[in-house]
Amino acid sequence: MTVLSLSKALNEGMRKAMEDDPKVLIMGEDVGKLGGVFRVTDGLQKDFGEDRVIDTPLAESGIIGTAIGLALRGYRPVCEIQFDGFVFPAADQIITQLAKMPMRSLGAIKLPVVVRIPCGGGIGAVEHHSESPEAYFTHTAGLRVVACSNPADAYTMIQQAIRSEDPVIFFEPKRRYWEKAEVDTTSTDWWLPLDRGRPVRQGTDITLIAYGPMVKTCLEAATAAEADGRSVEVLDLRSLNPLDAPLVMDSVRRTGRAVVVHEAPVNSGFGAELAARITEQCFYQLESPVLRVGGFSTPYPPSKLEEHYLPDLDRVLEAVDRAFGY
Amino acid sequence: MTVLSLSKALNEGMRKAMEDDPKVLIMGEDVGKLGGVFRVTDGLQKDFGEDRVIDTPLAESGIIGTAIGLALRGYRPVCEIQFDGFVFPAADQIITQLAKMPMRSLGAIKLPVVVRIPCGGGIGAVEHHSESPEAYFTHTAGLRVVACSNPADAYTMIQQAIRSEDPVIFFEPKRRYWEKAEVDTTSTDWWLPLDRGRPVRQGTDITLIAYGPMVKTCLEAATAAEADGRSVEVLDLRSLNPLDAPLVMDSVRRTGRAVVVHEAPVNSGFGAELAARITEQCFYQLESPVLRVGGFSTPYPPSKLEEHYLPDLDRVLEAVDRAFGY
Amino acid sequence: MTLDASRGAQAPPELVQLLTPEGERVEHPDYDIDLKPEEVRSLYRDLVLVRRVDLEAVALQRQGELGIWASLLGQEAAQIGSGRALTDADMAFPTYREHGVAWCRDVDPVKLLGLFRGVNHGGWDPKEHNFHLYTIVIGSQTLHAVGYAMGVQRDDANAAVIAYFGDGASSQGDVNESFVWASVFNAPIVFFCQNNQWAISEPLEKQSRIPLYRRASGFGFPGIRVDGNDVFACLAVTRQALKNAREGQGPVLIEAFTYRMGAHTTTDDPTRYRVASELEAWKLKDPIERVKSYLFKNEFADQAFFDSVEGEADQLGADLRRRCLAMPDPGPLAMFEHVYSEPHALIDEERAQYAAYLEGFSE
Amino acid sequence: MTLDASRGAQAPPELVQLLTPEGERVEHPDYDIDLKPEEVRSLYRDLVLVRRVDLEAVALQRQGELGIWASLLGQEAAQIGSGRALTDADMAFPTYREHGVAWCRDVDPVKLLGLFRGVNHGGWDPKEHNFHLYTIVIGSQTLHAVGYAMGVQRDDANAAVIAYFGDGASSQGDVNESFVWASVFNAPIVFFCQNNQWAISEPLEKQSRIPLYRRASGFGFPGIRVDGNDVFACLAVTRQALKNAREGQGPVLIEAFTYRMGAHTTTDDPTRYRVASELEAWKLKDPIERVKSYLFKNEFADQAFFDSVEGEADQLGADLRRRCLAMPDPGPLAMFEHVYSEPHALIDEERAQYAAYLEGFSE
Ligand SMILES: Cc1ncc(C[n+]2csc(CCOP(=O)(O)OP(=O)(O)O)c2C)c(N)n1
């Protein structure tokens, strides 16, 4: 057992993957000497050299496009997008090429490319540095989309993502980078498959569904709700595409109520998919509609307002209350 | 009353807008002499000149980026993206700039830019020419997203979109371009506001919700369902962002059942938002979950398979049946 | 120098030409090529055969057997010349029009038809032929090519990469980013731009106000303009560029100055935007005629040879047609295949549901 | 010629310099400028004042009053020189670091702080100052600038546009597309690239293997490299380029060869990736010191003048600090404003709901 911060856990996971497989490459802006603006790739260039940890020109489409080419040549590139809001110049390469090329090739091509995206708000940053663009990717067939919420998952999931033969969009909750926890780096017995979610708190009255940064917020809300006598179950989805549907449906069938929480705008967000799917599959068990807590239908606001924009304990609890109002 | 095809109605609408306001410009690939690959801008360059109907270099980010600049200078650019699948190189300019700049400016800037996107399948085309990317834009705050389904709406909505002070993503159902109907080009009394939907068929048992190309499909399904003794209401949303929520909710509260139909993949598609929102607002009235019919979680398939991928009368009816199974 | 843009553009003095439209061999200070008669005959054969493949495909489209077709008519020399310059270890990234390069890479022509017939999005194994799938999104493949070349560098392999794109594509951000990458990493790549003067209805002037080969200088690597209708020149220049790339000298941009003799695709109507005289002028520069003249004048081939190639072409065309019609349609559940390389719960669920739905009909 | 990249790069012979680091006026065959002493004093004053604004902002960030700050330290001459070349009718599109240009466009410095303090995303009216908002997404603004310039063309206005971007930005597709557009439409635009040698931790070599000003030649318009620490040269070269643009001669790329003396932003730690000696070498080329020397040597200014500017700077700094602290935080419902220019049902609904939610707490 080692105590690792989430960012260090990612770093160790990548290091392990690079040691295990010489085809694994790291690429992105400032990932080399600087170790990335969040230091997630700290020390890797020093140890693996400039050919394996590549400081790229400043162009996100170029990063993903060349990563695809490297993958076609047998490499396994792990790309860093510096901040969530800067993934959009790469949207075309991700959506029309990375996601679709394997199917286009009738299976002749596999693209084991990982796109790491530090995501979400809460760090007092300027515009474009606090976004949660996951719904753009969950809607894009051909991609796997995952989000880690804690150091242990960060450590295992990044390795699994790198080993996956499919392209993986890998969300990292930037405001949790510095949170620490024990991680067992000596065994893989405890690893959960990459496409499985995890119940992080048992409960009987309502299910909170979250991923990435909001898992912690939901756990806090669950604890607070307990004081009101409500037994709250919390699920950490981990994988958004594919969804661990059995996990979600089993829980909601038991509790009869669900609230989905994410930082991205509610409107057309991933919570909509969850709500729609849960309602379809648990219609007779639902005591209240699946409620959604998330960002508003506005651009991410200036940081002085982010506490209002971001779901917090109070807004989650208010939704829980509303759910019980039905 | 004139009989116009949908594409000609768009053409006439743009012509009218250009006559009314010298600041209106058309820009895009092949929009000039060729009149666009679907001839939607046919004849406009001849009549308004190359300064107002601009054949651009082949780069979608450039089209939207320069359109933003022209709008900053007081122009009202109407951009054509040649096919749905080619909007992604412009994703960054649309999502981080066009959508967000007005808010960024605290209202000092308005961006009356229209982005026309011929969308959807059913024309036997090759990859990237049959997609329905609306959900990427409904999730993007700051944009208005609309879709026309018939010549009359095409004629009015394009003019309203051009007059709107907000950026508008304007979807045109390419497989309906050649369908004709009477359009009253002499009066504006009958115009519906751009953000309002329209019931296109009255019914009492179930509500079909569609937009763009699927409106016609739903109308056909409704007629077929009548034979089974089911009275089906059909709504043409027209505006996806904002949604005409009163229209939708009133209908579903009356019928108690709803099926959303679109060509885009169901997973994280716009139907999810509708389903989630309807369930939240009509929970007690719903006799069955809101069901969704749409594309599968695969890239758009080769055209020999598109009849399977695209929702058709049978798949809509099957969903209607399923809804009545609850 | 007889070749010009025929739209009043100056005859580009920089253009590398080794065989005139009249079939005369000419000298060039920097490039030369020594071709034995049988090599020239073999080039001629390729030119004729790919033109026939193309003509047959156009005919198949007319008869409704293909949804659309992008003809290479007029660009045979650029494609055969550059394609034959490749070694087996080299890798090529095409657009959607490189049927001639596909031919050089031993891709069975019938496999090219799948995409246009709508039975698949790409019907061959790129690794088997070192020929990537066709890419429709303009310019995207140039970045894949550079990435691949960076892989070649890391493998220390004796190989180079060639990326095809059009004059229109030169405006895309991706293409310019690929120039940045290639230059910064000194990647072993040849950018082969077929300037066929048109991007659908837009003439070159809508993409650039200077010759395209000069774009490279802005990124710090050499650009060369070659007579794209001269198969000798295309072969010589591409061969040299690939060799330089393999030897670590980094990227080169080749602009093959040519002409799209046909419509953009079978759905296009070029009479809407270009004048007939332009086409007529370019017909005089036909890439096949000049090789024929050369062979004939030099008595490197006789009528029997030309007849036999013609016969081969007839057979190829008939065979292609037959095999096109025999191509099986994919089954409906095929669309769920290969979306992911590993099992995926949602796809499995949808496949099962749709299979059940189809079952319902057959009952 | 004394200025070089100080990382072993060759001293670029092409660099336009009119004032040496030692404060000597030098001649240049193509560019000259005739500045009266009071004009030079005024330039000096601007340089000193914007540096003070910057220093104060850095201090405010250190004290937690700003979330982050992007310092212009070292780039004052590039910004004041180019900024002062603009006429009122000209339009400027900045990145996030053009505080000196903002100063020239009469944007109250306190308005620059809003973005960095997190009270807004952009605090001034671009139309009022003909100075667009800061743009954070690298390179995006260059396309806006070209579009704006195309509007200027259509208005037949006597104006030009200037687009600022960094060396790192030169790799972005958008920037290269803006070159294509500007060239094809012959737009009245000056691209002003501040090559401050670094894009966060990446040295110029990661973006280009040749001097950046040469990029323009690949797109068919002129590129010029100017000593970016020489305010005279920046003013002269930019003025000329803008004049040419206004007169219909199309785009120009100016590469201002300068240096980012500070960290990328206040959250950056440049000691991780660059050596101290580099900074020391560039200190000798300080953009302010050389003007001071020049004024002093030529007796165009005395100590009293320098003292008075210093006093003004002190006041400006104190004033900025006071007004920064006094900046009101936005109310929570502000985030629903200006998302759309016309009423929007969803925003209205969410605003009302959130207002009610907040009400709930105050009860
Ligand atoms: C990103 C993108 N935008 C638009 C299109 C539509 N389109 C297909 S081919 C073409 C013109 C391409 O011209 P060029 O690059 O010169 O190649 P050519 O067809 O002449 O070989 C266009 C605009 C596309 N395929 N991809």
Ligand SMILES: Cc1ncc(C[n+]2csc(CCOP(=O)(O)OP(=O)(O)O)c2C)c(N)n1
């Ligand atoms: C599209 C995009 N990608 C990444 C970033 C993160 N980022 C901010 S500044 C910067 C470096 C910019 O370098 P340069 O263009 O040289 O400008 P400078 O900061 O040196 O003035 C990066 C990578 C961004 N803002 N936008």
Ligand SMILES: [Mg+2]
């Ligand atoms: Mg072309």
Ligand SMILES: [Mg+2]
């Ligand atoms: Mg820089």
